[in-house]
Amino acid sequence: MSDDIPSDSPESFPEPFPVLFLAAGRVAGLLDADTALRSQRAAFTALGDGTADLPGKIMHPSRFDDSVVFSYVSRLSADSGTVAKFGSVNPGNAAAGLPTVHAVITVLDPVTGRLAAVLDGTTVTTLRTAAASAVAVDALAVPDAADLAVLGSGTQALAHTRAIARVRELKSVRLWSPTPEHRARAAETLAVELDLPVEPAGTAEAAVTGASLVAACTLSTTPVVRGQWLALGCTVVSVGSFEPSRREVDAEVVRRARECGAVVVDDPATAAEHAGPVVKALREGLLTPEDLIPLGGVLTGRRTARDGPEDIVYYNSVGLGIQDAAAAWAVVEAARADGAGEGERR
Template identity: 80%
Template structure:
């Protein structure tokens, strides 16, 4: 049964799925979602009763010629202290015609790359063309991936990095400066990182806001990927208020965000935001929504992660593996 099944390690996945391919896969994923041309069942996010971990399960299908993809994994916030990714997962891909198993791959690099790539797609669609100063909240695997991905769609000139541990943010700044060849500086507070930035990427697992609306410069685009369940709030209410008033609150999928994205769930519950105010990234990519009316608008993008992202990225990996003769 397994003679013709691809088994791909994390290193193999990383080698097969470069940033440009990952970004292309996410454009395809959200364009399909915006055109209502993909299968996207609801995802499972289940906080453990035993510790602070969260188990998740996604199932989706991108197109008729790519089969169903399933991902199961766990978010373990304590891993950050050990220098490990906080998300680990495994992905399976099935044949589009027979349903037979096609591939099993390490889902950790897929998750990292597709999340950062989707944020790059969002920034490319939502931010002003001259956005060049990036505030990076977080210093882990996902934060580093975000800085690299954003640099593929914008000519980033400087990065300010903040995370709670001075050693971690200093190390992240050093690595990014070497990778990107630009000025990267570790700063002592989140406010110092965000103030004056045209791009803000929040890549934390914080339950309390690390980005406050009063800090945002006119025209700023804020991306948040850590508010993936109702109890996590990387941004405060003022961020959403400013975005809803002048620009837009953009999400990966309105129905999913309304159930899972902490700041969005809270704003809907308190009546500060209506469901109709949520703009899907797919609607932006397909031209059905124009969230920015002027260069001074504040735009907020919240991603909780969707199975369709994994489906697009996983099949990009499978195709690359086939071309490589694996």
């Protein structure tokens, strides 16, 4: 009998790392602001280079209520295994002060496919979404953009303000959401955290008018940002229009960006199917598929989004599995470097 170990024998594989079980607080500690930003630059650079695996996402509106179930699968590189995220969007959570997105993430070993980690997906989603928007702002906005308008007062609105403050020296923030108590509380929280003048705005128009940066972080099915309000040179980021029925910006935002600037998306094929304002503009002939510029193309220098300081740039993100893959592996690597033990449940 041969002494050789069959190639598919368990002994032929390296000793696996312990399986990690990382709760929300532990994930937040490992995925700090700079780590989150690096992970999202890596995600979109891999997309721009064409080196990532990105199967189509699943978004399924419930027949029972206004929730949406979703599932993403992606792989960033040969050195990092497949990552899957499963969860739901529950708009009613906002009224209770809860995140509208809840999810769980599983991470597989790149060599064997064995389970490597289970992570709180809600925290990953919040931090990677805001970090990706900050990466987009850094790539698309004029260098001296310093006045931020935020639409929304929930988890993503706060996270976006914090993340954008990492890539631009903000001078002021104006924040609007439909409920006066919510926007006042959010403004107070951010003013203390960031040591910035953060004002609750009485209307969306008052928040947006004159701003050089606009971040729309709502689940609105009707526009909260109108193109006629936008100042020359403005960069608009929208993360709430992740399905065809949701449109945070009106057609005038899209028109002005297409005619004097650029319409940038996280992934053109995904945006054409899921991003409400983009789906509508394509259907009505306001946009063509060739008008959609991928953020990864801008980061890798293959595409240009802004030709001058007065261009208006609109960035729509529906969220991609590659963002979760990059963020999840950043968390796993940080946990391993921190000496995480088997079955860690912190």
